[in-house]
Amino acid sequence: MIxxxxxxxxxxLIKKNLFKKINNVLSRGDIFFGEELKKFxxxxxxxxxxxxxxxxxxxxxxxxxxLKSLGIKNGDEVITVAxxxxxxxxxxxxxxxxxxxxxxxxxxxxxxxxxxKNINKKTKAIIPVHLYGQSCQMDKICQIAKKYKINVxxxxxxAQGAKYKGNYVGSFGDIGCFSFYPTKILGAYGDGGLVxxxxxxxxxxxxxxxxxxxxxxxxxxxxxxxxxxxxxINSRLDEIQSSILNIKLPMTKQFIKKRNNIAKxxxxxLKNTGLALPTINKSCLHVFHLFVVYHPSRKIIxxxxxxxxxxxxxxxxxxxxxxxxxxxxxxxxxxxxxxxxKGIFSLPLYPELKKSEIRLICKYIKDAIKFQI
Numbered sequence: 001m002i003x004x005x006x007x008x009x010x011x012x013l014i015k016k017n018l019f020k021k022i023n024n025v026l027s028r029g030d031i032f033f034g035e036e037l038k039k040f041x042x043x044x045x046x047x048x049x050x051x052x053x054x055x056x057x058x059x060x061x062x063x064x065x066x067l068k069s070l071g072i073k074n075g076d077e078v079i080t081v082a083x084x085x086x087x088x089x090x091x092x093x094x095x096x097x098x099x100x101x102x103x104x105x106x107x108x109x110x111x112x113x114x115x116x117k118n119i120n121k122k123t124k125a126i127i128p129v130h131l132y133g134q135s136c137q138m139d140k141i142c143q144i145a146k147k148y149k150i151n152v153x154x155x156x157x158x159a160q161g162a163k164y165k166g167n168y169v170g171s172f173g174d175i176g177c178f179s180f181y182p183t184k185i186l187g188a189y190g191d192g193g194l195v196x197x198x199x200x201x202x203x204x205x206x207x208x209x210x211x212x213x214x215x216x217x218x219x220x221x222x223x224x225x226x227x228x229x230x231x232x233i234n235s236r237l238d239e240i241q242s243s244i245l246n247i248k249l250p251m252t253k254q255f256i257k258k259r260n261n262i263a264k265x266x267x268x269x270l271k272n273t274g275l276a277l278p279t280i281n282k283s284c285l286h287v288f289h290l291f292v293v294y295h296p297s298r299k300i301i302x303x304x305x306x307x308x309x310x311x312x313x314x315x316x317x318x319x320x321x322x323x324x325x326x327x328x329x330x331x332x333x334x335x336x337x338x339x340x341x342k343g344i345f346s347l348p349l350y351p352e353l354k355k356s357e358i359r360l361i362c363k364y365i366k367d368a369i370k371f372q373i
Contacts, residue, residue, distance in 0.1 A: 002348055002357050004311040005183050009352040014247050021243040036242035041194075043249055048161075048168045050176075050196040052203035055242065056210045057235035059157040059179025062193035063091035063127070065235060066153045066175040069197075069205040072097050072124050079118055080127040080155075081110045082320040083337045088129055088155055089320045089329075097124070099329040101321045103336050107279040108132060108292065108344075111336075112140035119144075125151040130159035130169045132315070133185070133259075133289035134281065138164050138172040145173075153177065160185040161256050163285035170196050175206075180237075180245060183350075185259075185287055186252050188241040210235045258351035259288040262358060266291055266347060269362035274369050276343075290315055294343045297372065302345060304368035310361055314345045 011018075025036060037055055045053040056062050072078065074096030080088055082101040092099050100118050105111045110128050126145055128136035138154075145152045152173030156162075160178055162169045170176025180192030197203045208215055213232030237245075263286070267277060276294035280286050292315060295301055302312045319341045321330050347361060 001309040002311065002353075002361060004313045004346070004348050005350050006352060007182065007187070007350070010248075017247055018244065021247060022240055025239045025243050030239050032236050032238055034239045034242075036239045036246060037237055040237075040242045040246050040249065043246065044194065045196075047249070047252075048170065048196075050168075050170065052197045052200060052206075054195045054197075054203060054206045054210060055237035056193045056195060056206075057237060058191040059177060059181060059184075059193040060087040060091055061210070061233065061235035062177035062179070062195045063087060063153070063155065064094050064233065065206055065209045066177050066195055067091060067095045067097065067125070068209050068231070069195075069202050070125060070151050070153070070174065072151075075122065076124040077120065077122040078125045078127060079115060079123060081129055081131075081337070082322075082331075082334055083108055083316065083341065084129045084131060084155070084320060085157070085316065086320065086323075086325075087157075088127060089326050092127070093326075098122070099320075099326060101329060101331050101334060101337075103334045104340070105336070107134065107281060108340065109134065109136045110141070112137050112144065115141065115144050116148075119148050119150070123148065123150055125153055127153045127155050128173075129155040129157075130162060132278070132292050133159050133162055133287040134278075135159060135162050135164035135169045135284045137281070137283075138169075142172055151175070157181075157184065158289040159287060161252055161285075162287045165283045174198065175202065180241070185255060185289055186245065186248055188244050190241050192237050192241045192245065193235075194237075205230075208232055255351050256287045259349060260286070262349050262351075262353055263288045263291055265355065265358045266349075266362065269359060270365065273366055275365070288349060291347045291349045292344050293347065294340060295345075295369070296343050297369070298343045298345050300372055301365060301368040305361070305364050308364045310364060311348065312345050316344075317341065 041053045076097040079100045102114045154173040154176040157179035176196040178194040180188040209232040213228040213230040215229045
């Protein structure tokens, strides 16, 4: 069996250090807001050159907190894509805002040429999703946002370490949001997320919102930590997950290098097979969170691969605007989004995947396409 994702070898590599770290956390008794969290925020900031960093409970929470910190509320509109994970849209709805879906390009990313025509007086933000590990065209997007004085929130959940024109994703917009779900480039062994921002004022607001809107006050000397000044939520990255991320953070560059090496084999082996392979924009450093291909006979290929014990996942089988939860934001203009959703599928890709397994996957795909088994 070749699983779609497997972290067992990674776990074996860090197991000894992991148990030591967790034991230290539990021995200290600092479950939240302790030294592991502070260390992680500091090191993440240093590695990626972000001024303001705040860790939160999940990538979804990061988006919700980002929207709240910018004052986006009921009646406002936010532009994003329908070719994304549900959290992108559900975060917008959670603050009461409306979603304006725009179509994508052949790279699966938001088409910047379609953004401007969808802006109106209610538009308050754009959420470009750096999908599958590749950056959107951030210079064009930020120029449009500046022209209309609207905010940009980068959804970096699948693209930690990716670059656009030499700069890391998350550094272009007003806010960048990251996820540390276990399958991500840098994954915890549970949920985790992070918000980066250029503004100290926004960062202070983010820090309040993640913890019930609390702010220190002199109103009561005995309970000065528990005075809420604004509407907030409970979204804390705990010390255990922080300690795990501190172990794995220095390994991220190596993770990305291995992912790119695997992608190179896929490109070489699957060239001229009839599969539409990922489009890599020249201005981007792709980190290959996912290796997504397209073929009109997806169902046949996946069925054959499953018979050969290869686990395949579709990211994503249903475009967001076609889901019941978001039906009020349906658009008939998302032609490429709808076309691609009917034929895309993701191949196994994780640092521990063996070359022999990659070549076997490619062989099975070639057989399925050639013989339409």
